[in-house]
Amino acid sequence: MVRPESADEVSKYAMRTLRAADALGKLPTPMDDLLAAAKIGNLQIDEEAKENFSARLIGAAKNEFNLMWERIRGIADLRKRIIYVDENTTLPRILFAKGHELGHEVLSWHYLDPGRFDDEKSLTEEAEEIFDMEANFFSAEVIFQGGNFTRLVRDYNVGFDSIFHLADMHGASRHATAWRYVEEQDESVALVIYWPSRFNSEILRRGKVVASPNFLLNFGDIDLPEQLDPGHSWMAAQASNLVFGDMISLTCGNVAFRFEWEAWWNGYGLLVMLRRKPKLHFVRDLVDKVTIASSS
Ligand SMILES: [Zn+2]
Structure with a gap:
Protein backbone atom coordinates (compact mmCIF):
# COMPACT_ATOMS: atom_id res chain seq x y z
CA MET A 1 0.00 0.00 0.00
CA GLY A 146 -6.75 3.17 11.38
CA GLY A 147 -5.42 3.31 14.95
CA ASN A 148 -7.67 0.44 16.02
CA PHE A 149 -5.44 -1.93 14.03
CA THR A 150 -2.30 -0.38 15.54
CA ARG A 151 -3.57 -1.15 19.04
CA LEU A 152 -4.75 -4.62 18.07
CA VAL A 153 -1.39 -5.59 16.54
CA ARG A 154 0.34 -5.13 19.90
CA ASP A 155 -1.70 -8.00 21.39
CA TYR A 156 -0.33 -10.54 18.91
CA ASN A 157 2.95 -12.39 18.55
CA VAL A 158 5.06 -11.46 15.55
CA GLY A 159 4.52 -13.99 12.79
CA PHE A 160 2.39 -15.10 9.86
CA ASP A 161 -0.06 -16.93 12.15
CA SER A 162 -1.02 -13.57 13.64
CA ILE A 163 -1.30 -12.03 10.16
CA PHE A 164 -3.63 -14.82 8.99
CA HIS A 165 -5.79 -14.40 12.08
CA LEU A 166 -5.95 -10.61 11.70
CA ALA A 167 -6.75 -10.97 7.99
CA ASP A 168 -9.76 -13.18 8.77
CA MET A 169 -10.84 -10.83 11.53
CA HIS A 170 -10.87 -7.85 9.12
CA GLY A 171 -12.13 -9.64 6.01
CA ALA A 172 -8.94 -8.56 4.27
CA SER A 173 -6.51 -10.52 2.15
CA ARG A 174 -3.51 -12.03 3.93
CA HIS A 175 -1.24 -10.17 1.55
CA ALA A 176 -2.75 -6.73 2.29
CA THR A 177 -2.86 -7.47 6.01
CA ALA A 178 0.82 -8.46 6.02
CA TRP A 179 2.01 -5.07 4.69
CA ARG A 180 -0.10 -3.12 7.12
CA TYR A 181 0.88 -5.38 10.03
CA VAL A 182 4.60 -4.88 9.50
CA GLU A 183 4.30 -1.09 9.25
CA GLU A 184 2.55 -1.02 12.64
CA GLN A 185 5.13 -3.08 14.55
CA ASP A 186 6.99 -1.58 17.50
CA GLU A 187 9.78 -4.13 17.05
CA SER A 188 12.30 -4.29 14.21
CA VAL A 189 10.34 -6.23 11.59
CA ALA A 190 10.53 -6.18 7.80
CA LEU A 191 8.63 -7.92 5.03
CA VAL A 192 10.11 -8.70 1.64
CA ILE A 193 8.38 -10.23 -1.35
CA TYR A 194 10.19 -12.34 -3.93
CA TRP A 195 8.56 -12.99 -7.31
CA PRO A 196 9.42 -15.75 -9.81
CA SER A 197 11.87 -14.47 -12.40
CA ARG A 198 10.37 -13.91 -15.85
CA PHE A 199 13.30 -15.73 -17.41
CA ASN A 200 13.71 -18.63 -14.98
CA SER A 201 10.82 -19.58 -12.71
CA GLU A 202 13.15 -21.52 -10.38
CA ILE A 203 14.71 -18.24 -9.31
CA LEU A 204 12.85 -15.63 -7.29
CA ARG A 205 13.66 -11.94 -7.65
CA ARG A 206 13.32 -9.40 -4.88
CA GLY A 207 10.29 -7.11 -5.03
CA LYS A 208 8.79 -4.70 -2.56
CA VAL A 209 10.21 -4.30 0.97
CA VAL A 210 8.23 -2.84 3.86
CA ALA A 211 9.75 -2.24 7.29
CA SER A 212 8.62 -1.10 10.72
CA PRO A 213 9.96 2.30 11.84
CA ASN A 214 12.42 0.60 14.22
CA PHE A 215 13.71 -1.70 11.51
CA LEU A 216 14.33 1.27 9.21
CA LEU A 217 16.14 3.10 11.98
CA ASN A 218 18.42 0.22 12.99
CA PHE A 219 18.76 -1.91 9.88
CA GLY A 220 17.91 0.45 7.04
CA ASP A 221 21.08 -0.58 5.17
CA ILE A 222 20.46 -4.33 5.45
CA ASP A 223 21.92 -6.38 2.63
CA LEU A 224 18.96 -8.45 1.37
CA PRO A 225 19.49 -11.07 -1.34
CA GLU A 226 18.59 -9.72 -4.81
CA GLN A 227 17.50 -13.16 -5.86
CA LEU A 228 16.84 -16.54 -4.29
CA ASP A 229 18.26 -19.66 -5.90
CA PRO A 230 16.59 -23.05 -5.35
CA GLY A 231 19.00 -23.94 -2.53
CA HIS A 232 18.23 -20.91 -0.36
CA SER A 233 16.65 -21.81 2.97
CA TRP A 234 13.70 -19.41 2.41
CA MET A 235 12.81 -21.35 -0.73
CA ALA A 236 11.56 -24.27 1.39
CA ALA A 237 8.25 -22.43 1.65
CA GLN A 238 7.75 -22.16 -2.11
CA ALA A 239 4.94 -24.33 -3.48
CA SER A 240 3.85 -25.15 0.07
CA ASN A 241 1.02 -23.70 2.09
CA LEU A 242 2.98 -23.97 5.32
CA VAL A 243 4.94 -21.24 7.03
CA PHE A 244 8.64 -22.04 7.36
CA GLY A 245 11.02 -20.35 9.76
CA ASP A 246 14.52 -20.32 11.22
CA MET A 247 17.40 -17.91 11.90
CA ILE A 248 19.67 -16.21 9.37
CA SER A 249 22.69 -13.86 9.48
CA LEU A 250 22.42 -10.74 7.33
CA THR A 251 24.84 -7.85 7.13
CA CYS A 252 23.99 -4.24 7.80
CA GLY A 253 26.89 -1.96 6.99
CA ASN A 254 29.80 -4.31 7.69
CA VAL A 255 28.26 -6.03 10.70
CA ALA A 256 26.41 -9.35 10.67
CA PHE A 257 23.17 -9.56 12.64
CA ARG A 258 21.02 -12.58 13.40
CA PHE A 259 17.40 -12.35 12.33
CA GLU A 260 14.46 -14.66 12.84
CA TRP A 261 12.76 -15.31 9.54
CA GLU A 262 9.44 -16.75 8.45
CA ALA A 263 8.56 -17.48 4.84
CA TRP A 264 5.14 -18.06 3.30
CA TRP A 265 4.19 -18.72 -0.31
CA ASN A 266 0.97 -16.87 -1.14
CA GLY A 267 0.40 -18.71 -4.40
CA TYR A 268 2.20 -16.13 -6.55
CA GLY A 269 5.15 -14.89 -4.58
CA LEU A 270 7.22 -15.64 -1.50
CA LEU A 271 6.70 -13.37 1.48
CA VAL A 272 9.64 -13.32 3.89
CA MET A 273 9.34 -11.69 7.30
CA LEU A 274 12.50 -10.74 9.15
CA ARG A 275 12.51 -9.97 12.83
CA ARG A 276 15.27 -8.86 15.11
CA LYS A 277 14.34 -10.34 18.47
CA PRO A 278 14.12 -7.78 21.24
CA LYS A 279 17.05 -8.10 23.67
CA LEU A 280 14.78 -9.15 26.51
CA HIS A 281 13.99 -12.36 24.66
CA PHE A 282 17.68 -13.20 24.30
CA VAL A 283 18.12 -12.90 28.04
CA ARG A 284 15.12 -15.10 28.69
CA ASP A 285 16.33 -17.72 26.20
CA LEU A 286 19.66 -17.80 27.98
CA VAL A 287 18.00 -18.23 31.37
CA ASP A 288 15.94 -21.11 30.00
CA LYS A 289 19.07 -22.86 28.79
CA VAL A 290 20.83 -22.40 32.11
CA THR A 291 17.82 -23.77 33.95
CA ILE A 292 17.68 -26.84 31.75
CA ALA A 293 21.42 -27.43 32.09
CA SER A 294 21.41 -27.21 35.88
CA SER A 295 18.43 -29.51 36.36
CA SER A 296 19.80 -32.35 34.21
ZN1 LIG B 1 -10.49 4.13 -8.54
Missing part, protein backbone atom coordinates in the same frame (compact mmCIF):
# COMPACT_ATOMS: atom_id res chain seq x y z
CA VAL A 2 1.52 3.26 -1.14
CA ARG A 3 0.62 6.14 1.14
CA PRO A 4 -0.50 9.20 -0.78
CA GLU A 5 0.73 12.66 0.23
CA SER A 6 -2.82 13.33 1.41
CA ALA A 7 -2.76 10.30 3.77
CA ASP A 8 -3.63 12.29 6.91
CA GLU A 9 -6.55 13.99 5.20
CA VAL A 10 -7.79 10.70 3.72
CA SER A 11 -7.57 9.10 7.19
CA LYS A 12 -9.81 11.81 8.61
CA TYR A 13 -12.43 11.14 5.95
CA ALA A 14 -12.17 7.39 6.64
CA MET A 15 -12.65 7.85 10.39
CA ARG A 16 -15.58 10.23 9.80
CA THR A 17 -17.19 7.66 7.49
CA LEU A 18 -16.74 4.89 10.08
CA ARG A 19 -18.18 7.02 12.86
CA ALA A 20 -21.19 8.05 10.77
CA ALA A 21 -22.06 4.36 10.39
CA ASP A 22 -21.31 3.62 14.07
CA ALA A 23 -18.85 1.04 12.74
CA LEU A 24 -15.76 1.77 14.81
CA GLY A 25 -14.65 -1.45 16.50
CA LYS A 26 -17.01 -3.63 14.45
CA LEU A 27 -14.98 -6.19 12.51
CA PRO A 28 -15.00 -6.94 9.68
CA THR A 29 -15.99 -3.38 8.85
CA PRO A 30 -19.70 -3.45 7.87
CA MET A 31 -19.06 -1.81 4.49
CA ASP A 32 -22.72 -1.82 3.48
CA ASP A 33 -23.53 0.18 6.64
CA LEU A 34 -20.86 2.71 5.64
CA LEU A 35 -22.40 3.04 2.21
CA ALA A 36 -25.87 3.46 3.66
CA ALA A 37 -24.72 6.07 6.20
CA ALA A 38 -22.96 8.01 3.43
CA LYS A 39 -26.13 7.71 1.30
CA ILE A 40 -24.27 5.95 -1.49
CA GLY A 41 -26.17 3.43 -3.57
CA ASN A 42 -24.56 0.04 -4.03
CA LEU A 43 -25.18 -2.09 -7.11
CA GLN A 44 -23.45 -5.02 -8.70
CA ILE A 45 -21.66 -4.56 -11.99
CA ASP A 46 -23.58 -6.28 -14.72
CA GLU A 47 -23.78 -5.86 -18.47
CA GLU A 48 -26.61 -3.34 -18.17
CA ALA A 49 -24.67 -1.16 -15.74
CA LYS A 50 -21.67 -1.21 -18.02
CA GLU A 51 -23.70 -0.34 -21.09
CA ASN A 52 -25.43 2.53 -19.31
CA PHE A 53 -22.11 3.87 -18.22
CA SER A 54 -20.50 3.45 -21.62
CA ALA A 55 -23.40 5.35 -23.22
CA ARG A 56 -22.58 8.42 -21.12
CA LEU A 57 -18.95 8.55 -22.22
CA ILE A 58 -17.70 10.06 -25.44
CA GLY A 59 -14.59 9.90 -27.60
CA ALA A 60 -11.38 8.44 -26.18
CA ALA A 61 -12.92 7.78 -22.77
CA LYS A 62 -15.62 5.63 -24.34
CA ASN A 63 -13.07 3.66 -26.33
CA GLU A 64 -10.89 3.15 -23.28
CA PHE A 65 -13.86 2.06 -21.21
CA ASN A 66 -14.95 -0.48 -23.81
CA LEU A 67 -11.42 -1.82 -24.19
CA MET A 68 -10.99 -2.47 -20.47
CA TRP A 69 -14.55 -3.79 -20.06
CA GLU A 70 -13.50 -7.22 -18.84
CA ARG A 71 -11.09 -5.96 -16.24
CA ILE A 72 -13.33 -3.42 -14.55
CA ARG A 73 -13.74 -4.22 -10.86
CA GLY A 74 -15.67 -1.19 -9.75
CA ILE A 75 -17.29 2.03 -10.88
CA ALA A 76 -18.07 5.08 -8.80
CA ASP A 77 -20.83 7.14 -10.34
CA LEU A 78 -20.19 10.42 -8.56
CA ARG A 79 -23.12 12.21 -10.17
CA LYS A 80 -25.71 9.65 -9.09
CA ARG A 81 -23.84 8.70 -5.89
CA ILE A 82 -23.90 5.01 -6.71
CA ILE A 83 -21.07 2.50 -6.70
CA TYR A 84 -21.00 -0.61 -8.84
CA VAL A 85 -18.75 -3.45 -7.73
CA ASP A 86 -17.98 -6.77 -9.38
CA GLU A 87 -19.11 -9.32 -6.79
CA ASN A 88 -17.96 -12.29 -8.82
CA THR A 89 -14.69 -12.62 -6.89
CA THR A 90 -13.33 -13.32 -3.40
CA LEU A 91 -14.85 -11.64 -0.34
CA PRO A 92 -11.67 -9.69 0.54
CA ARG A 93 -11.57 -8.30 -3.02
CA ILE A 94 -15.23 -7.30 -2.90
CA LEU A 95 -14.75 -5.56 0.43
CA PHE A 96 -11.65 -3.76 -0.82
CA ALA A 97 -13.33 -2.70 -4.09
CA LYS A 98 -16.36 -1.34 -2.21
CA GLY A 99 -14.06 0.61 0.11
CA HIS A 100 -12.16 1.95 -2.89
CA GLU A 101 -15.28 3.16 -4.73
CA LEU A 102 -16.70 4.57 -1.50
CA GLY A 103 -13.43 6.51 -1.20
CA HIS A 104 -13.98 8.16 -4.58
CA GLU A 105 -17.49 9.10 -3.45
CA VAL A 106 -16.62 10.64 -0.08
CA LEU A 107 -13.25 12.28 -0.82
CA SER A 108 -14.67 15.64 -1.79
CA TRP A 109 -11.86 16.65 -4.15
CA HIS A 110 -12.54 13.63 -6.37
CA TYR A 111 -15.55 15.42 -7.81
CA LEU A 112 -13.63 16.67 -10.84
CA ASP A 113 -15.15 14.09 -13.15
CA PRO A 114 -18.80 13.17 -13.53
CA GLY A 115 -17.88 9.51 -13.37
CA ARG A 116 -15.04 7.21 -12.76
CA PHE A 117 -14.22 3.67 -13.70
CA ASP A 118 -11.56 1.38 -12.36
CA ASP A 119 -9.43 -1.36 -13.71
CA GLU A 120 -6.00 -2.71 -12.88
CA LYS A 121 -3.75 -0.12 -14.50
CA SER A 122 -5.05 1.45 -17.65
CA LEU A 123 -5.81 4.88 -16.19
CA THR A 124 -2.70 6.76 -17.08
CA GLU A 125 -3.23 10.40 -16.20
CA GLU A 126 -1.39 11.52 -13.12
CA ALA A 127 -4.49 12.87 -11.38
CA GLU A 128 -6.30 9.60 -11.91
CA GLU A 129 -3.38 7.71 -10.41
CA ILE A 130 -3.31 9.93 -7.37
CA PHE A 131 -7.07 9.60 -6.92
CA ASP A 132 -6.78 5.84 -7.16
CA MET A 133 -3.93 5.76 -4.66
CA GLU A 134 -6.09 7.84 -2.32
CA ALA A 135 -9.10 5.56 -2.84
CA ASN A 136 -6.91 2.51 -2.09
CA PHE A 137 -5.61 4.12 1.05
CA PHE A 138 -9.14 5.11 2.08
CA SER A 139 -10.28 1.51 1.61
CA ALA A 140 -7.43 0.16 3.73
CA GLU A 141 -8.17 2.77 6.40
CA VAL A 142 -11.83 1.80 6.69
CA ILE A 143 -11.08 -1.94 6.55
CA PHE A 144 -8.29 -1.81 9.18
CA GLN A 145 -9.92 1.09 11.04
Whole structure:
Protein backbone atom coordinates (compact mmCIF):
# COMPACT_ATOMS: atom_id res chain seq x y z
CA MET A 1 0.00 0.00 0.00
CA VAL A 2 1.52 3.26 -1.14
CA ARG A 3 0.62 6.14 1.14
CA PRO A 4 -0.50 9.20 -0.78
CA GLU A 5 0.73 12.66 0.23
CA SER A 6 -2.82 13.33 1.41
CA ALA A 7 -2.76 10.30 3.77
CA ASP A 8 -3.63 12.29 6.91
CA GLU A 9 -6.55 13.99 5.20
CA VAL A 10 -7.79 10.70 3.72
CA SER A 11 -7.57 9.10 7.19
CA LYS A 12 -9.81 11.81 8.61
CA TYR A 13 -12.43 11.14 5.95
CA ALA A 14 -12.17 7.39 6.64
CA MET A 15 -12.65 7.85 10.39
CA ARG A 16 -15.58 10.23 9.80
CA THR A 17 -17.19 7.66 7.49
CA LEU A 18 -16.74 4.89 10.08
CA ARG A 19 -18.18 7.02 12.86
CA ALA A 20 -21.19 8.05 10.77
CA ALA A 21 -22.06 4.36 10.39
CA ASP A 22 -21.31 3.62 14.07
CA ALA A 23 -18.85 1.04 12.74
CA LEU A 24 -15.76 1.77 14.81
CA GLY A 25 -14.65 -1.45 16.50
CA LYS A 26 -17.01 -3.63 14.45
CA LEU A 27 -14.98 -6.19 12.51
CA PRO A 28 -15.00 -6.94 9.68
CA THR A 29 -15.99 -3.38 8.85
CA PRO A 30 -19.70 -3.45 7.87
CA MET A 31 -19.06 -1.81 4.49
CA ASP A 32 -22.72 -1.82 3.48
CA ASP A 33 -23.53 0.18 6.64
CA LEU A 34 -20.86 2.71 5.64
CA LEU A 35 -22.40 3.04 2.21
CA ALA A 36 -25.87 3.46 3.66
CA ALA A 37 -24.72 6.07 6.20
CA ALA A 38 -22.96 8.01 3.43
CA LYS A 39 -26.13 7.71 1.30
CA ILE A 40 -24.27 5.95 -1.49
CA GLY A 41 -26.17 3.43 -3.57
CA ASN A 42 -24.56 0.04 -4.03
CA LEU A 43 -25.18 -2.09 -7.11
CA GLN A 44 -23.45 -5.02 -8.70
CA ILE A 45 -21.66 -4.56 -11.99
CA ASP A 46 -23.58 -6.28 -14.72
CA GLU A 47 -23.78 -5.86 -18.47
CA GLU A 48 -26.61 -3.34 -18.17
CA ALA A 49 -24.67 -1.16 -15.74
CA LYS A 50 -21.67 -1.21 -18.02
CA GLU A 51 -23.70 -0.34 -21.09
CA ASN A 52 -25.43 2.53 -19.31
CA PHE A 53 -22.11 3.87 -18.22
CA SER A 54 -20.50 3.45 -21.62
CA ALA A 55 -23.40 5.35 -23.22
CA ARG A 56 -22.58 8.42 -21.12
CA LEU A 57 -18.95 8.55 -22.22
CA ILE A 58 -17.70 10.06 -25.44
CA GLY A 59 -14.59 9.90 -27.60
CA ALA A 60 -11.38 8.44 -26.18
CA ALA A 61 -12.92 7.78 -22.77
CA LYS A 62 -15.62 5.63 -24.34
CA ASN A 63 -13.07 3.66 -26.33
CA GLU A 64 -10.89 3.15 -23.28
CA PHE A 65 -13.86 2.06 -21.21
CA ASN A 66 -14.95 -0.48 -23.81
CA LEU A 67 -11.42 -1.82 -24.19
CA MET A 68 -10.99 -2.47 -20.47
CA TRP A 69 -14.55 -3.79 -20.06
CA GLU A 70 -13.50 -7.22 -18.84
CA ARG A 71 -11.09 -5.96 -16.24
CA ILE A 72 -13.33 -3.42 -14.55
CA ARG A 73 -13.74 -4.22 -10.86
CA GLY A 74 -15.67 -1.19 -9.75
CA ILE A 75 -17.29 2.03 -10.88
CA ALA A 76 -18.07 5.08 -8.80
CA ASP A 77 -20.83 7.14 -10.34
CA LEU A 78 -20.19 10.42 -8.56
CA ARG A 79 -23.12 12.21 -10.17
CA LYS A 80 -25.71 9.65 -9.09
CA ARG A 81 -23.84 8.70 -5.89
CA ILE A 82 -23.90 5.01 -6.71
CA ILE A 83 -21.07 2.50 -6.70
CA TYR A 84 -21.00 -0.61 -8.84
CA VAL A 85 -18.75 -3.45 -7.73
CA ASP A 86 -17.98 -6.77 -9.38
CA GLU A 87 -19.11 -9.32 -6.79
CA ASN A 88 -17.96 -12.29 -8.82
CA THR A 89 -14.69 -12.62 -6.89
CA THR A 90 -13.33 -13.32 -3.40
CA LEU A 91 -14.85 -11.64 -0.34
CA PRO A 92 -11.67 -9.69 0.54
CA ARG A 93 -11.57 -8.30 -3.02
CA ILE A 94 -15.23 -7.30 -2.90
CA LEU A 95 -14.75 -5.56 0.43
CA PHE A 96 -11.65 -3.76 -0.82
CA ALA A 97 -13.33 -2.70 -4.09
CA LYS A 98 -16.36 -1.34 -2.21
CA GLY A 99 -14.06 0.61 0.11
CA HIS A 100 -12.16 1.95 -2.89
CA GLU A 101 -15.28 3.16 -4.73
CA LEU A 102 -16.70 4.57 -1.50
CA GLY A 103 -13.43 6.51 -1.20
CA HIS A 104 -13.98 8.16 -4.58
CA GLU A 105 -17.49 9.10 -3.45
CA VAL A 106 -16.62 10.64 -0.08
CA LEU A 107 -13.25 12.28 -0.82
CA SER A 108 -14.67 15.64 -1.79
CA TRP A 109 -11.86 16.65 -4.15
CA HIS A 110 -12.54 13.63 -6.37
CA TYR A 111 -15.55 15.42 -7.81
CA LEU A 112 -13.63 16.67 -10.84
CA ASP A 113 -15.15 14.09 -13.15
CA PRO A 114 -18.80 13.17 -13.53
CA GLY A 115 -17.88 9.51 -13.37
CA ARG A 116 -15.04 7.21 -12.76
CA PHE A 117 -14.22 3.67 -13.70
CA ASP A 118 -11.56 1.38 -12.36
CA ASP A 119 -9.43 -1.36 -13.71
CA GLU A 120 -6.00 -2.71 -12.88
CA LYS A 121 -3.75 -0.12 -14.50
CA SER A 122 -5.05 1.45 -17.65
CA LEU A 123 -5.81 4.88 -16.19
CA THR A 124 -2.70 6.76 -17.08
CA GLU A 125 -3.23 10.40 -16.20
CA GLU A 126 -1.39 11.52 -13.12
CA ALA A 127 -4.49 12.87 -11.38
CA GLU A 128 -6.30 9.60 -11.91
CA GLU A 129 -3.38 7.71 -10.41
CA ILE A 130 -3.31 9.93 -7.37
CA PHE A 131 -7.07 9.60 -6.92
CA ASP A 132 -6.78 5.84 -7.16
CA MET A 133 -3.93 5.76 -4.66
CA GLU A 134 -6.09 7.84 -2.32
CA ALA A 135 -9.10 5.56 -2.84
CA ASN A 136 -6.91 2.51 -2.09
CA PHE A 137 -5.61 4.12 1.05
CA PHE A 138 -9.14 5.11 2.08
CA SER A 139 -10.28 1.51 1.61
CA ALA A 140 -7.43 0.16 3.73
CA GLU A 141 -8.17 2.77 6.40
CA VAL A 142 -11.83 1.80 6.69
CA ILE A 143 -11.08 -1.94 6.55
CA PHE A 144 -8.29 -1.81 9.18
CA GLN A 145 -9.92 1.09 11.04
CA GLY A 146 -6.75 3.17 11.38
CA GLY A 147 -5.42 3.31 14.95
CA ASN A 148 -7.67 0.44 16.02
CA PHE A 149 -5.44 -1.93 14.03
CA THR A 150 -2.30 -0.38 15.54
CA ARG A 151 -3.57 -1.15 19.04
CA LEU A 152 -4.75 -4.62 18.07
CA VAL A 153 -1.39 -5.59 16.54
CA ARG A 154 0.34 -5.13 19.90
CA ASP A 155 -1.70 -8.00 21.39
CA TYR A 156 -0.33 -10.54 18.91
CA ASN A 157 2.95 -12.39 18.55
CA VAL A 158 5.06 -11.46 15.55
CA GLY A 159 4.52 -13.99 12.79
CA PHE A 160 2.39 -15.10 9.86
CA ASP A 161 -0.06 -16.93 12.15
CA SER A 162 -1.02 -13.57 13.64
CA ILE A 163 -1.30 -12.03 10.16
CA PHE A 164 -3.63 -14.82 8.99
CA HIS A 165 -5.79 -14.40 12.08
CA LEU A 166 -5.95 -10.61 11.70
CA ALA A 167 -6.75 -10.97 7.99
CA ASP A 168 -9.76 -13.18 8.77
CA MET A 169 -10.84 -10.83 11.53
CA HIS A 170 -10.87 -7.85 9.12
CA GLY A 171 -12.13 -9.64 6.01
CA ALA A 172 -8.94 -8.56 4.27
CA SER A 173 -6.51 -10.52 2.15
CA ARG A 174 -3.51 -12.03 3.93
CA HIS A 175 -1.24 -10.17 1.55
CA ALA A 176 -2.75 -6.73 2.29
CA THR A 177 -2.86 -7.47 6.01
CA ALA A 178 0.82 -8.46 6.02
CA TRP A 179 2.01 -5.07 4.69
CA ARG A 180 -0.10 -3.12 7.12
CA TYR A 181 0.88 -5.38 10.03
CA VAL A 182 4.60 -4.88 9.50
CA GLU A 183 4.30 -1.09 9.25
CA GLU A 184 2.55 -1.02 12.64
CA GLN A 185 5.13 -3.08 14.55
CA ASP A 186 6.99 -1.58 17.50
CA GLU A 187 9.78 -4.13 17.05
CA SER A 188 12.30 -4.29 14.21
CA VAL A 189 10.34 -6.23 11.59
CA ALA A 190 10.53 -6.18 7.80
CA LEU A 191 8.63 -7.92 5.03
CA VAL A 192 10.11 -8.70 1.64
CA ILE A 193 8.38 -10.23 -1.35
CA TYR A 194 10.19 -12.34 -3.93
CA TRP A 195 8.56 -12.99 -7.31
CA PRO A 196 9.42 -15.75 -9.81
CA SER A 197 11.87 -14.47 -12.40
CA ARG A 198 10.37 -13.91 -15.85
CA PHE A 199 13.30 -15.73 -17.41
CA ASN A 200 13.71 -18.63 -14.98
CA SER A 201 10.82 -19.58 -12.71
CA GLU A 202 13.15 -21.52 -10.38
CA ILE A 203 14.71 -18.24 -9.31
CA LEU A 204 12.85 -15.63 -7.29
CA ARG A 205 13.66 -11.94 -7.65
CA ARG A 206 13.32 -9.40 -4.88
CA GLY A 207 10.29 -7.11 -5.03
CA LYS A 208 8.79 -4.70 -2.56
CA VAL A 209 10.21 -4.30 0.97
CA VAL A 210 8.23 -2.84 3.86
CA ALA A 211 9.75 -2.24 7.29
CA SER A 212 8.62 -1.10 10.72
CA PRO A 213 9.96 2.30 11.84
CA ASN A 214 12.42 0.60 14.22
CA PHE A 215 13.71 -1.70 11.51
CA LEU A 216 14.33 1.27 9.21
CA LEU A 217 16.14 3.10 11.98
CA ASN A 218 18.42 0.22 12.99
CA PHE A 219 18.76 -1.91 9.88
CA GLY A 220 17.91 0.45 7.04
CA ASP A 221 21.08 -0.58 5.17
CA ILE A 222 20.46 -4.33 5.45
CA ASP A 223 21.92 -6.38 2.63
CA LEU A 224 18.96 -8.45 1.37
CA PRO A 225 19.49 -11.07 -1.34
CA GLU A 226 18.59 -9.72 -4.81
CA GLN A 227 17.50 -13.16 -5.86
CA LEU A 228 16.84 -16.54 -4.29
CA ASP A 229 18.26 -19.66 -5.90
CA PRO A 230 16.59 -23.05 -5.35
CA GLY A 231 19.00 -23.94 -2.53
CA HIS A 232 18.23 -20.91 -0.36
CA SER A 233 16.65 -21.81 2.97
CA TRP A 234 13.70 -19.41 2.41
CA MET A 235 12.81 -21.35 -0.73
CA ALA A 236 11.56 -24.27 1.39
CA ALA A 237 8.25 -22.43 1.65
CA GLN A 238 7.75 -22.16 -2.11
CA ALA A 239 4.94 -24.33 -3.48
CA SER A 240 3.85 -25.15 0.07
CA ASN A 241 1.02 -23.70 2.09
CA LEU A 242 2.98 -23.97 5.32
CA VAL A 243 4.94 -21.24 7.03
CA PHE A 244 8.64 -22.04 7.36
CA GLY A 245 11.02 -20.35 9.76
CA ASP A 246 14.52 -20.32 11.22
CA MET A 247 17.40 -17.91 11.90
CA ILE A 248 19.67 -16.21 9.37
CA SER A 249 22.69 -13.86 9.48
CA LEU A 250 22.42 -10.74 7.33
CA THR A 251 24.84 -7.85 7.13
CA CYS A 252 23.99 -4.24 7.80
CA GLY A 253 26.89 -1.96 6.99
CA ASN A 254 29.80 -4.31 7.69
CA VAL A 255 28.26 -6.03 10.70
CA ALA A 256 26.41 -9.35 10.67
CA PHE A 257 23.17 -9.56 12.64
CA ARG A 258 21.02 -12.58 13.40
CA PHE A 259 17.40 -12.35 12.33
CA GLU A 260 14.46 -14.66 12.84
CA TRP A 261 12.76 -15.31 9.54
CA GLU A 262 9.44 -16.75 8.45
CA ALA A 263 8.56 -17.48 4.84
CA TRP A 264 5.14 -18.06 3.30
CA TRP A 265 4.19 -18.72 -0.31
CA ASN A 266 0.97 -16.87 -1.14
CA GLY A 267 0.40 -18.71 -4.40
CA TYR A 268 2.20 -16.13 -6.55
CA GLY A 269 5.15 -14.89 -4.58
CA LEU A 270 7.22 -15.64 -1.50
CA LEU A 271 6.70 -13.37 1.48
CA VAL A 272 9.64 -13.32 3.89
CA MET A 273 9.34 -11.69 7.30
CA LEU A 274 12.50 -10.74 9.15
CA ARG A 275 12.51 -9.97 12.83
CA ARG A 276 15.27 -8.86 15.11
CA LYS A 277 14.34 -10.34 18.47
CA PRO A 278 14.12 -7.78 21.24
CA LYS A 279 17.05 -8.10 23.67
CA LEU A 280 14.78 -9.15 26.51
CA HIS A 281 13.99 -12.36 24.66
CA PHE A 282 17.68 -13.20 24.30
CA VAL A 283 18.12 -12.90 28.04
CA ARG A 284 15.12 -15.10 28.69
CA ASP A 285 16.33 -17.72 26.20
CA LEU A 286 19.66 -17.80 27.98
CA VAL A 287 18.00 -18.23 31.37
CA ASP A 288 15.94 -21.11 30.00
CA LYS A 289 19.07 -22.86 28.79
CA VAL A 290 20.83 -22.40 32.11
CA THR A 291 17.82 -23.77 33.95
CA ILE A 292 17.68 -26.84 31.75
CA ALA A 293 21.42 -27.43 32.09
CA SER A 294 21.41 -27.21 35.88
CA SER A 295 18.43 -29.51 36.36
CA SER A 296 19.80 -32.35 34.21
ZN1 LIG B 1 -10.49 4.13 -8.54
